[in-house]
Amino acid sequence: MWKLIAEKELRDHLQSTRFLVAASVSMLLLVMSIWMGITHYKERVSQYEQGVQMMLDLASQQSNWMTVTNSAWRKPDPMEILSNGVNSDIGRYSDIGRYSDVRLVRSEYSDDPMLAAFQFLDPTFVVLIVLSLIAILFTYNAINGEKESGTLKLVFANKISKGEYIMGKLIGSWLAILAPVLISFLIGALLLILLGIGLNASTWGRYGFFFLASVLYSTCFMLMGVFVSAMTHRSSVSFLILLVIWICAVLIVPKAATMLAGRAMPVPTVDEIESRLASYSTQARIEFFNNMTKRSRERFRSMADMKPEERQPAIAAFQSENETKRKEMELGITDYSARVYEDYYNQKSRQELLAFSLAKISPASQFQLATMKLGGTDVGMKKRFEDAMKEYKAQYTNYVQKKGGEGLTIRMSAGRGSTTGSMTGPPQQKIDISEMPKFKDPEYSFGTSVTGALFDLGLLTIFNVLAFVGAFVVFLRYDMR
Amino acid sequence: MLRILLEKELRDIIYSTKFAITFAAAAVLVLLSFYVGIRNYQESIHEYENAKTTNAANIAAQTDWRQIQDRVFRRPQPLEILVNGVTNDVGRTTDMRASGELNLINSRFSADPLFAVFRFLDLNFVFVIVFSLFAILFGYDAINGEKESGTLKLVFSNRISRASFILSKLLGSVLALGVPLLVPLLIGCLMLLGFGIPMSGLEWLRLGLVIVAGLLCFGVFLTLSIMVSAMVSRSSVSFLLSLVVWIFSVLIIPKGSVLLASQIASVPSIDAVETQKRKFTADQRQKWMQASQQWFSSRMTSSASMNDSGFVNAMAAFQDSLQKSTEDARLEFYNRLDEDWRNKKDWQEKWAFGISRISPTAVFQIAAMNIAGTDVGMKFRYMQQLNRYREAFAETMRKKTGSSADYFRIVIRRFSGGQNDQEEKQKSLNPSELPEFVEQPRSIGDAMTASLTDMGLLLILNALFFAGAFYAFLRFDLR
Numbered sequence: 001m002w003k004l005i006a007e008k009e010l011r012d013h014l015q016s017t018r019f020l021v022a023a024s025v026s027m028l029l030l031v032m033s034i035w036m037g038i039t040h041y042k043e044r045v046s047q048y049e050q051g052v053q054m055m056l057d058l059a060s061q062q063s064n065w066m067t068v069t070n071s072a073w074r075k076p077d078p079m080e081i082l083s084n085g086v087n088s089d090i091g092r093y094s095d096i097g098r099y100s101d102v103r104l105v106r107s108e109y110s111d112d113p114m115l116a117a118f119q120f121l122d123p124t125f126v127v128l129i130v131l132s133l134i135a136i137l138f139t140y141n142a143i144n145g146e147k148e149s150g151t152l153k154l155v156f157a158n159k160i161s162k163g164e165y166i167m168g169k170l171i172g173s174w175l176a177i178l179a180p181v182l183i184s185f186l187i188g189a190l191l192l193i194l195l196g197i198g199l200n201a202s203t204w205g206r207y208g209f210f211f212l213a214s215v216l217y218s219t220c221f222m223l224m225g226v227f228v229s230a231m232t233h234r235s236s237v238s239f240l241i242l243l244v245i246w247i248c249a250v251l252i253v254p255k256a257a258t259m260l261a262g263r264a265m266p267v268p269t270v271d272e273i274e275s276r277l278a279s280y281s282t283q284a285r286i287e288f289f290n291n292m293t294k295r296s297r298e299r300f301r302s303m304a305d306m307k308p309e310e311r312q313p314a315i316a317a318f319q320s321e322n323e324t325k326r327k328e329m330e331l332g333i334t335d336y337s338a339r340v341y342e343d344y345y346n347q348k349s350r351q352e353l354l355a356f357s358l359a360k361i362s363p364a365s366q367f368q369l370a371t372m373k374l375g376g377t378d379v380g381m382k383k384r385f386e387d388a389m390k391e392y393k394a395q396y397t398n399y400v401q402k403k404g405g406e407g408l409t410i411r412m413s414a415g416r417g418s419t420t421g422s423m424t425g426p427p428q429q430k431i432d433i434s435e436m437p438k439f440k441d442p443e444y445s446f447g448t449s450v451t452g453a454l455f456d457l458g459l460l461t462i463f464n465v466l467a468f469v470g471a472f473v474v475f476l477r478y479d480m481r
Numbered sequence: 482m483l484r485i486l487l488e489k490e491l492r493d494i495i496y497s498t499k500f501a502i503t504f505a506a507a508a509v510l511v512l513l514s515f516y517v518g519i520r521n522y523q524e525s526i527h528e529y530e531n532a533k534t535t536n537a538a539n540i541a542a543q544t545d546w547r548q549i550q551d552r553v554f555r556r557p558q559p560l561e562i563l564v565n566g567v568t569n570d571v572g573r574t575t576d577m578r579a580s581g582e583l584n585l586i587n588s589r590f591s592a593d594p595l596f597a598v599f600r601f602l603d604l605n606f607v608f609v610i611v612f613s614l615f616a617i618l619f620g621y622d623a624i625n626g627e628k629e630s631g632t633l634k635l636v637f638s639n640r641i642s643r644a645s646f647i648l649s650k651l652l653g654s655v656l657a658l659g660v661p662l663l664v665p666l667l668i669g670c671l672m673l674l675g676f677g678i679p680m681s682g683l684e685w686l687r688l689g690l691v692i693v694a695g696l697l698c699f700g701v702f703l704t705l706s707i708m709v710s711a712m713v714s715r716s717s718v719s720f721l722l723s724l725v726v727w728i729f730s731v732l733i734i735p736k737g738s739v740l741l742a743s744q745i746a747s748v749p750s751i752d753a754v755e756t757q758k759r760k761f762t763a764d765q766r767q768k769w770m771q772a773s774q775q776w777f778s779s780r781m782t783s784s785a786s787m788n789d790s791g792f793v794n795a796m797a798a799f800q801d802s803l804q805k806s807t808e809d810a811r812l813e814f815y816n817r818l819d820e821d822w823r824n825k826k827d828w829q830e831k832w833a834f835g836i837s838r839i840s841p842t843a844v845f846q847i848a849a850m851n852i853a854g855t856d857v858g859m860k861f862r863y864m865q866q867l868n869r870y871r872e873a874f875a876e877t878m879r880k881k882t883g884s885s886a887d888y889f890r891i892v893i894r895r896f897s898g899g900q901n902d903q904e905e906k907q908k909s910l911n912p913s914e915l916p917e918f919v920e921q922p923r924s925i926g927d928a929m930t931a932s933l934t935d936m937g938l939l940l941i942l943n944a945l946f947f948a949g950a951f952y953a954f955l956r957f958d959l960r
Contacts, residue, residue, distance in 0.1 A: 054756035109570035116570040118735035254599035
């Protein structure tokens with residue numbers, strides 16, 4: 001019997017203007033957003049390739065490793081098409097060098113505020129806002145609408161159990177929502193293939209999970225629609241209630257949660273961290289310099305009486321001693337900075353945990369967080385890349401040191417009363433960059449992304465089950481008169 | 482007659498459940514956006530002051546002007562909290578240098594992606610998404626809803642002209658919805674006062690303009706949906722139509738226009754510009770090294786004594802002139818590149834915003850950002866001011882250090898051979914000797930001119946849809 005009702009429900013939906021308009025709009029939007037994402041991705045790939053190539057070109061023209069400005073570029077991931085997340089907010093590359101800190105700079109939005117003004121349209125956004133609205137639109141009068149039009153009484157004049165009826169209703173509406181989503185994701189997949197976005201098994205898997213998340217999310221709003229509709233007797237009231245729920249879930253809860261977490265657990269800003277580090281390293285350098293001045297004064301005095309042939313090795317010894325001291329100082333600075341950053345990231349991750357735990361009351365945030373994980377554009381993206389870049393920096397500086405990156409050197413020999421010096425620049429031949437270590441993007445596999453999203457998907461499922469049970473139970477007690 | 486109809490319309494709307502619920506939701510959102518903004522502002526001002534103090538302390542810890550690392554921070558502006566615009570995406574910190582290119586780094590969202598995930602709730606967002614949705618909710622069945630419930634026929638069984646009916650509908654909805662919305666907005670303004678957000682008279686004026694623009698945008702959607710309602714005989718269809726219009730104007734057109742513009746007017750990637758700059762700088766460095774090497778070699782072979790103070794002075798003079806010519810050449814080259822890129826970009830932005838103006842919400846957004854000074858030109862304007870400040874900074878540094886060279890410098894320290902064992906007492910620096918960077922907010926005249934077209938456009942759209950609704954109802958089939 002429930003099959004018959006589901007069939008009737010589905011037919012009702014499919015034949016309505018509402019379905020025609022809503023389905024075509026959602027399909028258009030989803031396909032368009034995927035297409036826009038693909039265009040954006042391709043642009044980013046060409047930007048990335050150009051950037052890397054230009055950096056290498058520039059490096060190969062140098063005659064000394066000292067003057068090379070190396071940089072590590074973030075390679076675009078095709079799954080960013082699905083969820084742009086924080087992708088355009090964090091920098092695209094970081095300069096890599098012995099004296100420069102790893103810092104992702106020049107985010108897409110800061111380079112081009114025009115993009116920031118309206119932001120990108122990604123499928124996550126379409127599902128988040130449009131599909132949920134449509135799901136509500138489909139079901140807000142599922143029960144009380146039938147009552148208002150009088151068909152509910154007619155149906156129950158036949159031998160139908162309430163349980164069967166509500167099951168049929170739910171399944172019918174669900175299929176009506178599923179159809180446009182499924183079709184647009186299939187078209188999207190086709191677009192991805194036709195426009196030559198190289199996807200492998202892992203990325204297809206993430207695409208599949210993204211589809212699953214979208215279905216779970218829109219089902220959730222559909223079930224809530226039926227639930228509220230079975231609790232009220234007038235469809236205009238149920239629509240309003242649902243709209244308020246929608247506004248809270250999609251617009252308010254996520255934003256308010258981060259705001260609250262920011263207030264409850266304040267974390268020092270990056271500026272503050274950086275100036276703390278700057279003041280530490282300044283202090284260390286001053287100390288080192290003063291110490292060196294003192295030591296050289298002593299050294300010069302003791303050398304004054306030496307014979308010239310003794311003097312050369314003494315100067316060399318002094319220089320190497322200075323070098324070790326300098327290295328010690330630099331190591332101290334690196335250590336300190338690592339400690340400060342670790343502390344910072346610990347605080348930060350506690351704050352994030354709080355923010356997201358609060359936000360997860362809303363299915364919209366559950367969905368958004370899950371898709372960001374699937375797209376690899378979650379809040380941890382910045383740290384993931386910066387960590388990989390820090391590792392790369394160590395590798396690279398090691399390599400350069402081995403290559404003997406030499407700058408301007410001034411040699412001096414101090415004699416009594418007069419000093420003579422000579423200055424040599426680096427050799428004037430081009431360096432060979434073919435063996436320079438290359439930056440590898442941090443691993444972000446199917447496993448990591450799905451495990452990351454699994455918890456949120458689980459929550460979403462639980463939400464679905466609750467709404468389903470709620471709709472079912474409430475309808476069993478529904479007053480049909 | 483008009484007055485009776487108007488009164489009835491007002492009563493109808495204000496006594497409805499729909500009004501109670503939506504008004505409560507709108508009021509909560511408006512107040513929340515003000516509160517969030519105020520808190521945000523207080524926090525960022527606090528962070529800004531902190532950063533400045535630490536920076537000054539860092540300078541004070543130094544004893545040599547040549548070694549300071551000065552940082553300049555962008556001061557949060559009160560209006561940014563209500564219309565975020567691009568402010569959270571534009572960097573806030575600059576390493577100040579006497580020469581070389583200045584960069585803005587550490588934008589709020591890049592420094593802290595947590596806030597980029599869901600972004601902030603600002604007044605602009607409430608106007609664009611929530612108010613427009615509410616306008617539709619009240620307008621979609623204004624005419625055909627009455628027909629469906631049969632009241633339309635009843636009304637016209639009296640001696641009422643169509644014109645006065647539709648006029649009372651339109652005016653009634655605008656008054657019944659627009660005026661109550663002013664209440665939370667005014668409370669929000671009082672909150673600004675209560676929390677002691679420092680706003681100048683001009684800033685209040687700007688805020689007023691933003692609110693006017695927002696209400697105009699609300700009016701556009703209200704009259705538009707009433708027009709749709711007078712064109713379609715079934716309210717469910719008119720709701721769908723209005724919703725589709727809403728989805729397109731809020732979500733699709735603005736975002737799509739940017740993408741479309743980048744296809745129409747392509748701009749070379751900013752990285753290409755950056756690479757050209759880097760290449761130029763690398764060449765300059767090479768040249769610098771060669772020149773210094775030559776200079777040194779020629780001097781040293783001429784058996785000049787490095788202890789000679791004449792030598793040190795000559796070296797400083799040489800480095801200075803080298804620095805100046807290098808920096809001048811750099812500036813000229815960079816400025817040419819930047820200007821060229823900027824021109825192309827301007828053209829692209831014109832396209833993007835031109836296309837996006839099909840959507841009334843985009844028109845409002847552009848107007849609001851321009852008024853609040855958080856529009857796309859914000860970064861460029863700020864950089865210009867920074868570059869002007871840099872001249873004052875460089876001048877001070879020249880006075881303090883006798884040279885404006887700040888990268889590549891050879892400093893010769895002479896150790897006085899032994900008598901003076903105690904280190905020369907080194908005085909710590911006084912950071913207040915540096916000129917202070919005071920940001921000039923965008924002038925109100927500028928902001929007004931920039932937003933004039935959009936304000937006008939909103940007005941015109943209002944008038945257009947008003948007339949459209951009027952005309953459509955005159956031809957409406959009452960049966």
